[in-house]
Amino acid sequence: MSDHSLFVLGAxxxxxxxxxxxxxxxxxxxxxxxRAELAALPGLEEFTLVSTCxxxxxYGVAATPGVAAEVQQVxxxxxxxxxxxxxxxxxxxxxxxxxxxxxxxxxxLDSQMLGETEIFGQVKAAYGADQAQGHTGAVLNxxxxxxxxxxxxxxxxxxxxxxxxxxxxxxxxxxxxIFGSLAHTRILLLGAGDxxxxxxxxxxxxxxxxxxxxxxxxERAMELADALGAFAxxxxxxxxxxxxxxxxxxxxxxPEAVVTLAAVQAAMVRRPARPLFFIDLALPRDVDAAVxxxxxxxxxxxxxxxxxxxxxxxxxxxxxxxxxxxLTERAAALWRQIEPRLQAGAGADPAGAGGGEPA
Amino acid sequence: MFASLTDRSWLWLAAECYLxxxxxxxxxxxxxxxxxxxWINTIIAAGYLFQLVGLxxxxxxxxxxxxxxxxxxxxFTAWSAITLYFxxxxxxxxxxxxxxxxxxxxxxxxxxxxxxxxxxxxxxxIFGGNAWIELHAALALFSYGVFALLALTSGMFLLRHxxxxxxxxxxxxxxxxxxxxxxxxxxxxxxxxxxxxxTSLAVGAVYWLREPERVNLTKLLVTVAIWAAYTAALGxxxxxxxxxxxxxxxxxxxxxxxxxxxxxxxxxxxxREGNPPAPAAPR
Numbered sequence: 153m154s155d156h157s158l159f160v161l162g163a164x165x166x167x168x169x170x171x172x173x174x175x176x177x178x179x180x181x182x183x184x185x186x187r188a189e190l191a192a193l194p195g196l197e198e199f200t201l202v203s204t205c206x207x208x209x210x211y212g213v214a215a216t217p218g219v220a221a222e223v224q225q226v227x228x229x230x231x232x233x234x235x236x237x238x239x240x241x242x243x244x245x246x247x248x249x250x251x252x253x254x255x256x257x258x259x260x261l262d263s264q265m266l267g268e269t270e271i272f273g274q275v276k277a278a279y280g281a282d283q284a285q286g287h288t289g290a291v292l293n294x295x296x297x298x299x300x301x302x303x304x305x306x307x308x309x310x311x312x313x314x315x316x317x318x319x320x321x322x323x324x325x326x327x328x329x330i331f332g333s334l335a336h337t338r339i340l341l342l343g344a345g346d347x348x349x350x351x352x353x354x355x356x357x358x359x360x361x362x363x364x365x366x367x368x369x370x371e372r373a374m375e376l377a378d379a380l381g382a383f384a385x386x387x388x389x390x391x392x393x394x395x396x397x398x399x400x401x402x403x404x405x406x407p408e409a410v411v412t413l414a415a416v417q418a419a420m421v422r423r424p425a426r427p428l429f430f431i432d433l434a435l436p437r438d439v440d441a442a443v444x445x446x447x448x449x450x451x452x453x454x455x456x457x458x459x460x461x462x463x464x465x466x467x468x469x470x471x472x473x474x475x476x477x478x479l480t481e482r483a484a485a486l487w488r489q490i491e492p493r494l495q496a497g498a499g500a501d502p503a504g505a506g507g508g509e510p511a
Numbered sequence: 512m513f514a515s516l517t518d519r520s521w522l523w524l525a526a527e528c529y530l531x532x533x534x535x536x537x538x539x540x541x542x543x544x545x546x547x548x549x550w551i552n553t554i555i556a557a558g559y560l561f562q563l564v565g566l567x568x569x570x571x572x573x574x575x576x577x578x579x580x581x582x583x584x585x586x587f588t589a590w591s592a593i594t595l596y597f598x599x600x601x602x603x604x605x606x607x608x609x610x611x612x613x614x615x616x617x618x619x620x621x622x623x624x625x626x627x628x629x630x631x632x633x634x635x636x637i638f639g640g641n642a643w644i645e646l647h648a649a650l651a652l653f654s655y656g657v658f659a660l661l662a663l664t665s666g667m668f669l670l671r672h673x674x675x676x677x678x679x680x681x682x683x684x685x686x687x688x689x690x691x692x693x694x695x696x697x698x699x700x701x702x703x704x705x706x707x708x709x710t711s712l713a714v715g716a717v718y719w720l721r722e723p724e725r726v727n728l729t730k731l732l733v734t735v736a737i738w739a740a741y742t743a744a745l746g747x748x749x750x751x752x753x754x755x756x757x758x759x760x761x762x763x764x765x766x767x768x769x770x771x772x773x774x775x776x777x778x779x780x781x782x783r784e785g786n787p788p789a790p791a792a793p794r
Binding site: 343452 | 526601671680681687688689690691694755756757
């Protein structure tokens, strides 16, 4: 009988506040150096290091009982934590619990933004890096590949990833409901604030055709336009040019509405068949309330977007039970496969568990 | 076993398939809309084949296009709409269009099957052996199929528009195509429908000019009125005068009017054409 065990050790947004996570975070160089140290650790047969802005996690196969503590010590030494300090925020699981945790992380169930899919890519990249360097073996190869399959299964068979949950992405999704593909959609950003910039970036990431920035301070508009690879537009030209755009992201700090009913009516005369979508992120609102009544014009303000995001979040949360049940079933089946290997000693590659199995 | 089935049995099977498509589509939409298109398309395809067999049997029995009574006209219109769906659905991949088409086909075919009086009699030799007038009738009915699909895309537009204006874009609404995609496809369908109907009227006009005494004035007036209404709608749409929600309402309203106009047309034929109502075709 062997003492091999599967474990996960680390800290996540559930256990550690942002200030602590900042101290725990590893840059690319730090992660590489830590990997080298862990590779030299006796008794640590396999490991993968997952490091994102919301979590630092070590998945490992230990040949002896004290190995997880040694991994913790190596990490604490590097990040200048005392063991007692780290243990306040520590996540530590082993056996089936570690397996279930990995499956939930990969499926986005453990993410701060429930159901987000970026974590899938991050875990895959982390595993890929360690696999390439020979840090993974028969057990972790199987475990991670099955985790990726389970995450895909959950995404396909539940609504955990449906509906956007951030304001910017909700706005982009709404634009898709109006225009379909955004490839021919022109965006105008009014104001040069942070939330407007984030929304504009979200549109760019979804392939919007063109972006222009107009701000009451032209130099600020030019600065942001440069940063975003967009065009700058003098603010006073906005009412005249309104008809040239499909989506107008309004995020100025103007004390009154800057998009008037008359300006939008004039714009719609020039583009009667094409809808115009206003995303009003400003407080007080930038778009005259009467604009929403116009034919073929759609106006969503901050409250509208926040409400949709919240509804989507609630819909995702309602799927957690279903997702967890699916993952528990898969984790149990996977545990039944790897437990005998761990008991026999993890070194041998179990049948069909090699690194070549498609993820 | 299949050889013993009558034309109406095949048409019942088709209607049941369309109904299954409706029920399955509703189930998928309520559950979140995942993995529905393949199943619904398979069911619609099966219904389409059954309906084709049923209409072919009847066509063979009557020696021409089966358009001799209200029942056959409804069946042919539903079949035309499904035919077009396969082109439009594959080309434009409009989500939920299959579900809505299946719903419309189920409603139209089941309605026609559940009213025996519509199929109790049929006009014999309605085309008088004239292939051109048969083409005229088939094109006219096919254009009704196009307008049926236009009514569906218009209805989908109205649902999508309502969801966006009322700030409830989620739930079942989230599976609808975009406003712009629905508008584009509706315009194309209207162009296609008006072109088909214009061609049909042009072909029919040759016949009417040769034998004006055989022209059914009610039918002529109603058909020209429907054609004029759709043509006017197209003209107004292309000139930017009929847009968005109003255009969609017109798409739905005109199809309802076109469908309702089939009754006065059908009712007016018997006294004028002088052909005594014949028993329905052998089943």
